[in-house]
Amino acid sequence: xxxxxxxxxxxxxxxxxxxxxxxxxxxxxxxxxxxxxxxxxxxxxxxxxxxxxxxxxxxxxxxxxxxxxxxxxxxxxxxxxxxxxxxxxxxxxxxxxxxxxxxxxxxxxxxxxxxxxxxxxxxxxxxxxxxxxxxxxxxxxxxxxxxxxxxxxxxxxxxxxxxxxxxxxxxxxxxxxxxxxxxxxxxxxxxxxxxxxxxxxxxxxxxxxxxxxxxxxxxxxxxxxxxxxxxxxxxxxxxxxxxxxxxxxxxxxxxxxxxxxxxxxxxxxxxxxxxxxxxxxxxxxxxxxxxxxxxxxxxxxxxxxxxxxxxxxxxxxxxxxxxxxxxxxxxxxxxxxxxxxxxxxxxxxxxxxxxxxxxxxxxxxxxxxxxxxxxxxxxxxxxxxxxxxxxxxxxxxxxxxxxxxxxxxxxxxx
Numbered sequence: 001x002x003x004x005x006x007x008x009x010x011x012x013x014x015x016x017x018x019x020x021x022x023x024x025x026x027x028x029x030x031x032x033x034x035x036x037x038x039x040x041x042x043x044x045x046x047x048x049x050x051x052x053x054x055x056x057x058x059x060x061x062x063x064x065x066x067x068x069x070x071x072x073x074x075x076x077x078x079x080x081x082x083x084x085x086x087x088x089x090x091x092x093x094x095x096x097x098x099x100x101x102x103x104x105x106x107x108x109x110x111x112x113x114x115x116x117x118x119x120x121x122x123x124x125x126x127x128x129x130x131x132x133x134x135x136x137x138x139x140x141x142x143x144x145x146x147x148x149x150x151x152x153x154x155x156x157x158x159x160x161x162x163x164x165x166x167x168x169x170x171x172x173x174x175x176x177x178x179x180x181x182x183x184x185x186x187x188x189x190x191x192x193x194x195x196x197x198x199x200x201x202x203x204x205x206x207x208x209x210x211x212x213x214x215x216x217x218x219x220x221x222x223x224x225x226x227x228x229x230x231x232x233x234x235x236x237x238x239x240x241x242x243x244x245x246x247x248x249x250x251x252x253x254x255x256x257x258x259x260x261x262x263x264x265x266x267x268x269x270x271x272x273x274x275x276x277x278x279x280x281x282x283x284x285x286x287x288x289x290x291x292x293x294x295x296x297x298x299x300x301x302x303x304x305x306x307x308x309x310x311x312x313x314x315x316x317x318x319x320x321x322x323x324x325x326x327x328x329x330x331x332x333x334x335x336x337x338x339x340x341x342x343x344x345x346x347x348x349x350x351x352x353x354x355x356x357x358x359x360x361x362x363x364x365x366x367x368x369x370x371x372x373x374x375x376x377x378x379x380x381x382x383x384x385x386x387x388x389x390x391x392x393x394x395x396x397x398x399x400x401x402x403x404x405x406x407x408x409x410x411x412x413x414x
Contacts, residue, residue: 044151133385147207217315
């Protein structure tokens, strides 16, 4: 179904810079992110919904009141408001109507193109409406696709009281891109039995298996003396850092892994002879394998430190999230509901595990089962990001179908 307000709403939202900042000491991490949430709050109020800003969780929460006279368990929908670590000032989305499925799409006045030879999934969208960047920013469809779809879904239910539903909760969350937002989420305040994040890729993608994840940093203290007097005195922190990196499995990195293979990923390396700082993430689908990877890191650090009379390498390591499939497998009702909605709409379901995580990864372990639905996001986090209007319409159709099937289950119990 076409939803005429979805595109203008999406274009309005992506032009608002709401980039998060992993180095920030505030929560939410940026003021611009919080300002965007306040715009969403106002738009929800204009729809007539009960809504508020939960300062503790950093979330905008809205309620679509039930319009049936029997009990239906509340379910929730979530979308995150921040965008990724890429240029996000002066976003100028461009629209390609009736895409021919074969041509390159020039990105603004830059020398960059969306080329179906490089991005073959473009070919699937022949005849559809492509919304892309101007080539010098990201688009922000991750997750302003989801934000726009939730607002459009709510708007449709408000304007069509003949479409029955129980109570539905909406949450617009912060700091998903830097992995810190979900830990603040107030599950009890939200009050849903289960939920879905709407933050996935193209139509048919259903995410309920994710990486388990950890992060670590190394601070390496060297000894810097004049090279002429360095023998038996100098300890080069850069060389110790290289030594550490070379002892990790060299083929277990993002650029050499796929499917359900895990990896170590060096994100940052700063160094002088005196001091070096490294930051990594670790990913694996199996929790036991994540623990083995963490153990290897600790063993390498210990081995390096044992060469000296004092600790030269300081390791800080922490878990980030776990594979939600391990929890969801205990009760697959929330996954099955989404599957049935996809099937009812004739979608081909893709349940390949996500080589990443979602807010739902953490929320599931916090007691709110929360798979991830597609939102129409493509090539996220950079200048080649785009979305497809028809995919976004389909995402709203899925939300309506989930509501319909959920309601039917409890109608039968009356």
